[in-house]
Amino acid sequence: MVDGLVHAAHAVGAELYAGARVERVAGGGVAMADGAWWPGDVTLLALSPVEASALVPDAASLAVEASEARPARANTLDLALSRVPDGANDFAIGIDSLFYISLHSKSAKLAPGPGGVVHVAKYLPVGEAPGTDAVAELERVADLVMPGWRALEVKRQELRGMVVANALPRWDRKRAGVCVKDSPGLFVAGDWVGDEGMIADAAAASAVEAAMAVQGWLKRGASRAA
Ligand SMILES: Cc1cc2nc3c(=O)[nH]c(=O)nc-3n(C[C@H](O)[C@H](O)[C@H](O)COP(=O)(O)OP(=O)(O)OC[C@H]3O[C@@H](n4cnc5c(N)ncnc54)[C@H](O)[C@@H]3O)c2cc1C
Incomplete structure (x- = not known):
């Protein structure tokens, strides 16, 4: 781009x-x-x-x-997997919490061969700083939606408090x-x-x-x- x-x-x-x-x-x-x-x-x-x-x-x-x-911020975890775990769900959005997870490589060619790229995010309430457990929280969402991903991880990117929108x-x-x-x-x-x-x-x-x-x-x- x-x-x-x-x-x-x-x-x-x-x-x-x-x-x-x-x-x-x-x-x-x-x-x-x-x-x-x-x-x-x-x-x-x-x-x-x-x-x-x-x-x-x-x-x-x-x-x-x-x-x-009032900027909207999020903690995010991008995971590159050698393959998508068997039985994994490819999208989920929290109703009682501010998470979402998406298998982005399902709709765009982002990984070689059978590899998968997963994006996990948690939106932060306005004015709230990322907590010390920011990444562990995101990993737990991936555990729920795509169990088995941990053994398949090739690379990751962790970002805390990213500005998603400059003004809600x-x-x-x-x-x-x-x-x-x-x-x-x-x-x-x-x-x-x-x-x-x-x-x-x-x-x-x-x-x-x-x-x-x-x-x-x-x-x-x-x-x-x-
Ligand atoms: C994790 C995440 C996921 C997102 N997902 C989506 C999505 O799915 N769909 C969607 O539509 N949008 C999404 N967004 C939002 C989208 O990225 C933003 O709305 C968009 O980038 C805003 O563009 P912008 O040009 O207003 O500002 P920015 O993209 O913030 O660009 C401003 C630029 O100015 C530069 N800059 C600042 N100060 C100076 C200076 N003094 N001199 C020179 N350069 C300077 C900054 O470094 C920056 O590169 C997402 C954002 C994040 C963080």
């Missing part, structure tokens, strides 16, 4: 700069942590509201988004728009932005909307200059 995106960007003439984080966004450009300065008429931030607000502290509307955001949807407030109203020429995209979709769908939909808004902004700038 990443290689495909890089290829598509290069194909339309985009220049990509990796290896240094953005340190500051100021009128007319972006300052990188390695000292580079990228001038530009427009900036589009595809970051969490907290990260975006930290880069543009003068934008009061971004500070509000950052303080109102709220009934009492709309998500942020792509144009940062109190900072002309600044735009945002991400899973906390725009009216369409959830999580990755929302990130993609707001990215398209933001790109169109940027085009409109640049066109208006060109006609003002003319």
Whole structure:
């Protein structure tokens, strides 16, 4: 996916700069942590509201988004198995607890030969830090749903407190728009932005909307200059 995106960007003439984080966004450009300065008429931030607000502290509307955001976090365990255990279930979701487990390799080619890739996750209540038994909890879910997996483990990835969504949807407030109203020429995209979709769908939909808004902004700038 990443290689495909890089290829598509290069194909339309985009220049990509990796290896240094953005340190500051100021009128007319972006300052990188390695000292580079990228001038530009427009900036589009595809970051969490907290990260975006930290880069543009003068934008009061971004500070509000950052303080109102309630991120959804999860502990996760990815298991690569030499094969799927006999009699294993391929999906389960907790009703009385916040777990889910899925044999991802059933719907995509993720492992060689008879190998299986299993994803186990537990969502954390807002504000709760991962417990010391985070991984053992996930292993117990796999024991219940796919008994026999332990003898077949080839590789694993354990992640604690990953941000799944930067801001849980709220009934009492709309998500942020792509144009940062109190900072002309600044735009945002991400899973906390725009009216369409959830999580990755929302990130993609707001990215398209933001790109169109940027085009409109640049066109208006060109006609003002003319
Ligand atoms: C375990 C897990 C499972 C998930 N499963 C699903 C799923 O099944 N379906 C689904 O739709 N979504 C899923 N998601 C959610 C999905 O990954 C997110 O909604 C999506 O990645 C959000 O995209 P984004 O562009 O808004 O932000 P991110 O993907 O968070 O991208 C922001 C990027 O900005 C970078 N960054 C931050 N600060 C700076 C800086 N100063 N300078 C430069 N770069 C910076 C970060 O390193 C990061 O790479 C899952 C997430 C997790 C963690």
